[in-house]
Amino acid sequence: MSEQTPFFEIRNLHASTEDKPILKGVDLTIQPGETHALMGPNGSGKSTLSNVIMGHPAYEVTAGEILFRGQNILELEPDERARLGLFLAFQYPVAIPGITVAKFLKSAADARFGQGAVKPSDFIKRMRENLAFLEMSEQFLNRFLNDGFSGGEKKRMEILQMLTLKPSLAVMDETDSGLDIDALRIVSKGVNRLVGPEFGLLVITHYERILNYIKPDHLHVLIDGRIAMSGGPELVKEVEKNGYDWIRERFGKEVLV
């Protein structure tokens, strides 16, 4: 693998918002077929990382690179990143009254796959299948996007978009927060439908609960803008049991050495 171009690689990423440094040198590599989980205490920079990956204009990258199939995506606009196959499931999806879910999904699919690449009749058929799979009513197609949706409905809508756009690499920003156990099961079912040898996934979460449904191959702990520790799935239980302090202590020592 080392001879090949990595699929997705974050190198020494530094980013700030409103002149406040948040990310202070993040390194992370994801290969196709891998699911990575990123955990960390509040304020450690988890959401900043997801926003920077997608190119949110409120964040400034001060150093480092993000390479997707060898291309530095930091030079690209958010929509160019999306069309390359990157996807961010938002922690707080915005409501857009006036645009129906159907219109929005069709516009997004046309942008990603090319105008006319999907026949309208096939598109509607696929939407119906995806809605059924996510245990959502077809009436969602005629509702305005996220307008008056419950928290769980908004998160399912994110997954519906993910299924529609078939990304190569997806970042889920605390998709599990605020979900009850049924919604969590449905959301996970949707994500697992995409998991496969061509797909990379980064699950950002506060709680290990979602990791019972979406099994990570690797876990990273983000503390104070850096990856303080990485490990296999066994690390999940340790974080759950002991929290972050022991990592912070050990990390602090390593930095001091």
Added chain:
Amino acid sequence: MTTAQLDPAVVMVPGFDESARPAAAEPDLITARREAAFKQYLELPMPTARDEEWRRTDPALIPFERFKPAEAPRRRAAPSGAGPWDDTFDVVVSVDDTGFEIRDNAGLLAQGGLTVQPLAEAAQRHPALIERYLQGPARVKHPRKFSALGDAFWRFGLFIHAPAKAIIPRGVLIRYTHAQSGRSVVPRLLAVVEDQAELTIAEHYESPDDAELLAITTRELYAGPGATLRAASLQEWGARTYHIGEDWVRAERDARIEWVTLLLGGQVSKMMVSCDVHEPNAQAYLSGLFFANRTQHVDQKTLQLHTAPNTYSNLLYKGAVKDQGHSVYQGIIDAAPGAIKVDAYQMNNNLILTEGARADSLPGLEIDADDLKCSHGATFGNLDQNQLFYLRARGLPEAEARQLLVMAFFEEVIARVPHEFMRERVREDVRRKCGDAA
């Protein structure tokens, strides 16, 4: 104020003096109305930028002196060509520089289920109705210069009458297509929907970009007890057309008015609608959409008049400005003394899409009653950055994402347009204006 005290230079709208009055013989009823209006026209001074209402729309923006009144269009026997939407209406009236025709698609006119006639003809056939309604009780308060002008000088007058209990949901389309440069057109509409009847009236205004035109429109619409009147106008004048429009609407007991004005074309548009919810349980839904780009100037004044207790009005005007575009909205909710249990709402939302564009909004209340519910407000802003990022994160290029958000902003008003073709046409116009580089 008497005529003698006023200098003709102060009262005459250039192009509209004694010599511009219609010469052809007309029924006495019409002549008498024109006389009264002409007298009033002479008593009212020409508005200037010093008047509060015209402070942001200087009348000097309109080059009145460059226009001469157009000839009255003559009735055509044979159809002069169909519009793409004609089939979706029961009756189609098309008016152009030389002629007009009235097409009875569903046989309603022949059966007497609906009347659509030139005003002069209606004055002979239905004198009692014309006597009662032409320059009638919808013309409350404030005499206005351009309404008086319209009443005195109109060249194409139309009367629409739906008899009691007639249900005509497909309704009447009036198409105005003018192309003769250097002319002013002065159409006049009177519509009456009687007790329990239901009628839709759609109007469409069109002119080519290279024709320089002035349109002065005056409309008067009545919804009788329990009637439903839907009136939608789509203004798509070309880039060198100037438009002054004044509309007077009145709803009787239990009547419902759905009013939609869509202002997309023209160089300068100065519009006014006065809607009187006149008797208990009358309801009015007033909706407006406007989009001024390039150097367009759009000014709209609305009056929600609550002259009776237990009346309801709901106004939503949404506008966008771009490039050097400038929009003005002035709204008044007026509740008469004793108009208790009134429920009135007025909202004007504005999108300011580029630097250099300007939107002014002046919502207002004039209330002489208590025990009522009145609220009004205005908002201004550019597109929401989080919504924009969300769409772009799903692959939509910036220009397309912005366009979609502008469409979304207007959708609430577009949804109130009574015909699908008109909704689609407005969406197309908005899309085109979003993509239009100044």
